[in-house]
Amino acid sequence: MGMGMGMGMGMGMGMGMDIVHGHGGDGLPHSHRSAAAEAHSLFGGWSVSVKLLEPSLMAVAAVARQEVCVWVVDEDAELELAWKHGVHGLVTNRPKWAQSQVQSWYEEACAREGNRF
Numbered sequence: 001m002g003m004g005m006g007m008g009m010g011m012g013m014g015m016g017m018d019i020v021h022g023h024g025g026d027g028l029p030h031s032h033r034s035a036a037a038e039a040h041s042l043f044g045g046w047s048v049s050v051k052l053l054e055p056s057l058m059a060v061a062a063v064a065r066q067e068v069c070v071w072v073v074d075e076d077a078e079l080e081l082a083w084k085h086g087v088h089g090l091v092t093n094r095p096k097w098a099q100s101q102v103q104s105w106y107e108e109a110c111a112r113e114g115n116r117f
Contacts, residue, residue, distance in 0.1 A: 045069060045088065050078045058085050073098065 045067035048057065053070055061068045071091035073079050079098055082090050083105055092098045 047071060050082060050090075053081055053085055053087070055085065058087075076101075 046061060047069045048071075050070040050073050053068075058068060067088035068085075069089035069091065070078075070082050070087050073082055073090045073092045074094055079090075079092075079101055083102060090098065
């Protein structure tokens with residue numbers, strides 16, 4: 001899993017901002033945001049709470065060609081959810097545990113799929 005970088009969907013959407021078009025909750029354009037979004041230099045993905053992770057979010061992200069990074073993944077069920085949904089990155093307070101578990105799941109998948117995973 002790589003680490004996706006980007007403007008938080010929960011943060012941006014929750015504040016009434018249109019990240020793609022650079023409009024605020026007032027509907028007026030914000031040129032500094034739209035220029036950065038068009039350049040894809042600062043907004044290369046979505047960062048959301050693991051509590052918001054669901055198949056529909058991943059589907060929308062795929063259509064929009066956005067990577068998804070989730071936070072804070074500190075419990076077994078949260079890490080398994082992130083793995084099953086194929087997130088691009090995650091934030092955790094338990095990096096050694098997360099890396100070990102993901103490596104184990106990856107090796108299992110490779111063995112099951114004949115290294116085609």
